[in-house]
Amino acid sequence: MRPEILYPFFADTVSLPGVGGRIATLLGKIVGRKVLDMFWHLPVDMIDRGAMPKLGEITYDHVVTCEVTIDKHDAPLRGSRRPYRVWCHDATGQMQIIFFHAKGDYIQRQLPEGELRLISGKVEIFNGQLQMTHPDYMLRQDQRDQIPKVEPIYPLTAGISGKVMAKIIGGALERLVDLPEWQDTSLLAREKWPSWRAAVEAAHRPESQGDLLTSSPARMRLAYDEFLANQLALEIMRRQVKKKKGRSLTPTGKLKDQLVAHLPYQLTGAQQRSLAEIEQDLAAPYAMMRLLQGDVGSGKTVVALAALLTAVENGAQGAMIAPTEILARQHYDSLLEMTENLNVRVAVLTGRDKGKTRAALLTDLAAGEIDILVGTHALFQKDVIYHDLAFVVIDEQHRFGVEQRMALSAKGRAGAAMDVLAMTATPIPRTLTLTAYGDMDASRLDEKPPGRKPIDTRTIPLNRLDEVVQGIRRAITTGTRVFWICPLVEESEVLDLAAAKERFRHLEQVFGTRVGLVHGKMKPKEKDQVMAKFAGGDLDILVATTVVEVGVNVPEATIMVIEHAERFGLSQLHQLRGRVGRGADKSTCLLLYGTLGGETAKARLKIMRETEDGFLIAEEDLRLRGAGELLGTRQSGLPNFRVASLEEQGSLIAMARDDARMILEKDPELKSGRGQALRVLLYLFERDEGVKYLTSG
Ligand code: ADP
Ligand code: MG
Numbered sequence: 001m002r003p004e005i006l007y008p009f010f011a012d013t014v015s016l017p018g019v020g021g022r023i024a025t026l027l028g029k030i031v032g033r034k035v036l037d038m039f040w041h042l043p044v045d046m047i048d049r050g051a052m053p054k055l056g057e058i059t060y061d062h063v064v065t066c067e068v069t070i071d072k073h074d075a076p077l078r079g080s081r082r083p084y085r086v087w088c089h090d091a092t093g094q095m096q097i098i099f100f101h102a103k104g105d106y107i108q109r110q111l112p113e114g115e116l117r118l119i120s121g122k123v124e125i126f127n128g129q130l131q132m133t134h135p136d137y138m139l140r141q142d143q144r145d146q147i148p149k150v151e152p153i154y155p156l157t158a159g160i161s162g163k164v165m166a167k168i169i170g171g172a173l174e175r176l177v178d179l180p181e182w183q184d185t186s187l188l189a190r191e192k193w194p195s196w197r198a199a200v201e202a203a204h205r206p207e208s209q210g211d212l213l214t215s216s217p218a219r220m221r222l223a224y225d226e227f228l229a230n231q232l233a234l235e236i237m238r239r240q241v242k243k244k245k246g247r248s249l250t251p252t253g254k255l256k257d258q259l260v261a262h263l264p265y266q267l268t269g270a271q272q273r274s275l276a277e278i279e280q281d282l283a284a285p286y287a288m289m290r291l292l293q294g295d296v297g298s299g300k301t302v303v304a305l306a307a308l309l310t311a312v313e314n315g316a317q318g319a320m321i322a323p324t325e326i327l328a329r330q331h332y333d334s335l336l337e338m339t340e341n342l343n344v345r346v347a348v349l350t351g352r353d354k355g356k357t358r359a360a361l362l363t364d365l366a367a368g369e370i371d372i373l374v375g376t377h378a379l380f381q382k383d384v385i386y387h388d389l390a391f392v393v394i395d396e397q398h399r400f401g402v403e404q405r406m407a408l409s410a411k412g413r414a415g416a417a418m419d420v421l422a423m424t425a426t427p428i429p430r431t432l433t434l435t436a437y438g439d440m441d442a443s444r445l446d447e448k449p450p451g452r453k454p455i456d457t458r459t460i461p462l463n464r465l466d467e468v469v470q471g472i473r474r475a476i477t478t479g480t481r482v483f484w485i486c487p488l489v490e491e492s493e494v495l496d497l498a499a500a501k502e503r504f505r506h507l508e509q510v511f512g513t514r515v516g517l518v519h520g521k522m523k524p525k526e527k528d529q530v531m532a533k534f535a536g537g538d539l540d541i542l543v544a545t546t547v548v549e550v551g552v553n554v555p556e557a558t559i560m561v562i563e564h565a566e567r568f569g570l571s572q573l574h575q576l577r578g579r580v581g582r583g584a585d586k587s588t589c590l591l592l593y594g595t596l597g598g599e600t601a602k603a604r605l606k607i608m609r610e611t612e613d614g615f616l617i618a619e620e621d622l623r624l625r626g627a628g629e630l631l632g633t634r635q636s637g638l639p640n641f642r643v644a645s646l647e648e649q650g651s652l653i654a655m656a657r658d659d660a661r662m663i664l665e666k667d668p669e670l671k672s673g674r675g676q677a678l679r680v681l682l683y684l685f686e687r688d689e690g691v692k693y694l695t696s697g
Contacts, residue, residue, distance in 0.1 A: 002683050008175050009036040009684070016171040023160060027168070030157040036684070038172035039200050040642040042219070043152030046206045049120050049137075050149035055130055056092025058123055065120040065137070065147055068095065070111045075104050086111050088119070095123070095130040110138045120147050150207055173204060179684070182677035183224070184659075193221035203643075214648040223644035227435075227656035229685035230641070232678060234438035235660040236690035238289065239668065244417035246287030247390045249316065251279045255309040255342055262341045263302065270294075270447035271303050277443045278307045278421060282391070287417035291437050294445025295614040296425045296578030297452070301334050303445070304393045305372075307421055312344055312371045316390035320374045321408070323396050325350050325524050326531055330553055331395065332374040339372075349375040349384070352525070379408070386411055391419045396426075425578070426571060427614035429622045431650040434657055435641075446615060455560075455581040455612060457589040459605045462563065468590060469510055472541070472559065476511070481534065481557040482541045483579050487564030497521055497545065503563070504543045514540040546572070555583030565591035565608075566601050570621035574614050600624050622647060642685070669694050 002010065012033055014024045024033065031041045047063040055066060068088035076082035084102035088095050088111075097119065099107060111117060121135035137147050154165045178197050187193070194202060194217060202211065202218035210216060214223070260267065267275070274292060281288035294300045308318035320335070322328040332348035339346055347361055347370045364370050368387030373379060389411050412418040422440065433442055460468060472482055484507065486500035497519050504517040516530045516539040534542040535554045542557075546568075560580045565573060573591065580587040589608075596602050607620045644652070667675045670691075682688045 002688070003680050005177065005179065006036075006680065006683055008177075009034065009039070011035050013038065013168070013172075016168055018164065018167050018171065023164070023168070026157055026159045030155070035172050035175055037642075038169050039176075041154060041169060042203050042643065043154050043206060043212065045153035046209070046212060047151040047153060048149070048208075049147050049151065054092040055090050055095055058093075058125070058130060061122065061124045063120070063122045063136075065118060066090065066095070066123075067116065067118055067141070070113050070115055070117055073104075073108065073111070073113065088117070093130065095132060097135060098131055098133045100133075116141060118144060118147065150205065152204055152206060169204060173201065176200060179680055180673075180677035182674060182681045183221075183228075184674075188221075191217065191220065193217050193224070196221070196225065199225075214645050219643070220649065220652070223641075223649040224652050224656060225681060226641055226644040226685055227649075227652050228659060228678075229681050229687045230435055231438055231653070231656040231660035232663065233682060233687035233690050234435075235657075235664050236693060238438070238440075239664060240690065240693045241289045241417065242286045244287050246285060246419055247314075247316070247413070247416050248285045249282040249310050249314045249390060249419065251283065251310045252313045254313050255344060256306050256313070258342050259302075259306060259309060259338060263338070265449065267302070268299065268445075268447045268449055270445045271299055274443035274445055275303050275306050277441070278303070279310060281441070282307065282310050282419055288391075288419035288421065289440045290421050291433075291440040291442045292421055292423045292445065293427065293433070293442060294423075294425065295427060295448070295612075296575060297448065297582060298425075298445040299449050300395075300423050300425070300445060301331065302338065304395075304421065304423060305335055305338055308372050308391060308393060309342075309344070311391040311419075314390065316388045317365075317368065317370065317386050318372045318391045318393070319379055319386075319389060319408075320372065320393040321379055321395065322374070322376060325352060325376055326528055327395065328374055328376045329528075335372065335374060344371045345369060346372045346374065349373060349378050351376060351378050353378070380411075384411070388413060389418065390416075392421070394420065394422045396424060425575060425614075427574070427618040429615070429619045431646060431653055432618075432622065434653050435646070438657060444615070446613075448612075452581060453584075453586050455577060455587045455589050457577065457591065457609045459565070459591045459593060459609060462592045462594050465592065468561065468592065469507075472561070473510070475559060476514075476540045479556070480559055480585075481537070481539075481554060482559040482561065483557055483576075484541055484543045485560070485562045485576055486543060486545055487567055500543060500545045507541055507543060511541060514538075515543060516541070517543045519545040546576070553582060554579070558583065558585050558587040560587070560589040561592065562590070563592045564594050565605060566593045566596055570604055570607060570617050570624075571614070573608055574612075574617045577608070577612075578614075 012024065013019050013027050013035060014021065016035060016038075019027070027033070031037050049063060049065045052065050052067065055068070058064065068090050071087040071089060074085040074087065076084060084099040084104065084107060086097040086107065088097060097111070118137065118139045118141060119132065119135045120137035121132045123130055123132045139146055152166060153162060154169065156162060156165055176197050178195070181188075181195060183193070193199065199218040199221040203222060206212050211218065213219070278288070278290060278292070281290055292300055292303060304320060308320065311318040320331055322331055328348060328350050332346065335346045347364070349358070349361060353361065361370070362384060365373060366385045366387055378384070390413070392408055408418065428436060476482070484503065486503050500517065500519050504515060507515045516534055518527050518530045530539070530542070533539045537556065557580050560577055562568065562573060562576055568576070577589045580589060591605055591608060593605065596605070604621070604624055607617060611617060663678065670676065670678050679691060682691055
């Protein structure tokens with residue numbers, strides 16, 4: 001249960017002064033609906049009205065406060081469009097104060113000639129002359145304290161002005177209370193970090209530009225709080241899984257050795273290392289929760305199979321789940337091929353299997369006559385009953401929800417948690433792995449199987465499309481197959497589809513009927529049919545929106561064209577490129593770009609030309625663009641951070657991880673004083689999902 005002290009933070013923003021339904025809705029779009037969300041909405045800049053430069057010192061346009069003597073008023077004639085000007089000066093220079101549509105007598109009263117006034121507003125330099133239009137403040141010297149020294153500048157949304165936003169957040173800050181300290185006091189002392197409340201206040205009330213930096217003590221403290229909440233939550237889950245008794249699946253090598261003996265290749269060092277890590281987990285008496293990361297083509301499937309065979313060696317069953325029908329069938333095909341000489345029965349089950357075949361398969365499954373079942377979500381269905389399911393491989397695990405994972409682990413034997421191996425071809429930088437998959441142990445396939453030909457990657461401006469088409473015409477005559485990925489127009493499937501259809505028609509005009517189109521709006525069956533035609537060689541060119549699934553294997557495809565490559569994330573480009581270079585022939589990837597806005601866009605495409613290392617690409621992408629944009633947060637399974645910046649404060653994560661482990665080692669139920677405070681932290685950052693496990697034991 002949420003600690004009472006936090007209740008006011010979780011109130012709706014409409015409870016704040018100046019916030020009605022309309023504003024609350026607008027706020028909800030960019031900040032959030034709760035008072036708490038306002039705390040995390042930090043200023044990006046500030047106006048420093050406290051700095052009082054002499055007029056002669058002002059060299060650029062910015063907001064200042066100056067002390068000036070009012071000189072001449074230059075009022076426009078009635079009906080004239082000229083603005084009202086007031087001249088003023090100090091010892092170092094002169095300035096014009098400008099008013100449009102001004103009421104002369106009001107200005108006369110505010111700025112009496114010959115008197116000293118404090119003027120605050122944005123000064124602009126126009127033809128070497130200082131001007132200030134409609135000052136924010138015009139006050140006597142004794143009214144000085146009416147001018148706020150520093151005003152935070154917040155990121156805004158349409159419909160909410162800077163003043164209103166500042167007022168709303170000011171209102172939220174009124175609700176701040178001291179919270180029990182959850183950080184180690186010696187850490188706070190060492191880093192010179194303030195208390196949580198002081199940190200929130202300081203972050204919203206910068207006194208200098210330095211206070212706005214992510215390296216400022218207040219912001220570092222808040223970021224560390226958030227990372228600690230993240231790591232603590234993951235560690236709680238991890239311990240929860242580890243605590244559950246799992247099956248001890250000891251590899252006998254009986255089947256695995258046969259598999260390895262029959263493979264037409266040797267396992268790479270990375271494959272052997274990963275497999276050893278997996279086998280160690282399987283043999284251990286707790287449930288495995290491991291992530292196998294590896295680029296497309298790095299050879300995850302054979303590792304997964306070898307691991308699945310361990311379950312079979314122990315007389316149990318294994319399952320392998322893929323996010324799509326196509327992928328499930330491909331996995332099935334490759335497992336079937338690899339187990340050809342083994343006494344192991346592999347079967348496949350997808351949503352497409354119905355009626356008698358399905359019924360027969362389920363009977364065999366329940367009887368234990370199927371050793372390894374491959375499939376899609378269909379494997380979670382209620383009536384799918386296993387004889388003795390002990391181990392599950394989940395491919396592209398971020399596509400599956402927590403509930404689905406839960407549904408699956410309920411299918412094992414009572415009292416023993418399932419061993420789970422998650423696989424992903426989405427390379428994630430090390431720092432992010434900790435935040436996204438910190439609850440799992442990770443193995444990396446960072447070594448490509450030998451003999452792969454490098455993919456020749458080129459960047460070409462879109463206006464040379466005709467040349468590209470001619471080049472493809474020549475290539476096709478030699479039997480090459482081509483993937484043609486259409487641009488992401490925007491986050492709109494309708495527009496993406498329109499663009500893909502247009503390109504399809506264009507290519508159809510050039511190449512005739514040997515061009516196919518797949519897109520996200522097609523029924524799975526139609527999609528499969530087109531894919532199958534392409535894989536079978538009935539089509540030369542496959543035009544696709546980005547639905548070309550990770551893992552789809554067409555070794556004859558050796559050309560990948562990606563239109564408007566600059567609109568894709570690097571990791572996405574990398575994965576798309578991974579569709580080619582799978583056969584014996586040399587492959588090419590053509591990145592067609594529209595306009596390359598800045599240096600970053602150029603640098604990004606350059607990385608694609610220079611390396612095929614997915615991990616390196618992911619690190620560079622993070623460096624260039626920031627984690628938020630990396631892949632699209634949701635797609636990649638990365639958590640959202642409210643105040644912490646992965647790019648700039650990511651170095652704190654490892655520290656938070658160690659801290660979280662130590663804390664739970666000492667106080668596994670978070671019962672101590674500090675433990676209670678840490679519970680508050682988990683609720684504060686809404687990472688309290690695991691708290692229930694602490695008490696239920
Ligand atoms: P991933 O699932 O990681 O994208 P796959 O498991 O589909 O990769 O493997 C890609 C290809 O590489 C397959 O054709 C597979 O047979 C082959 N392969 C896997 N491991 C090796 C190896 N050690 N040496 C040579 N080829 C390998
Ligand atoms: Mg694969």
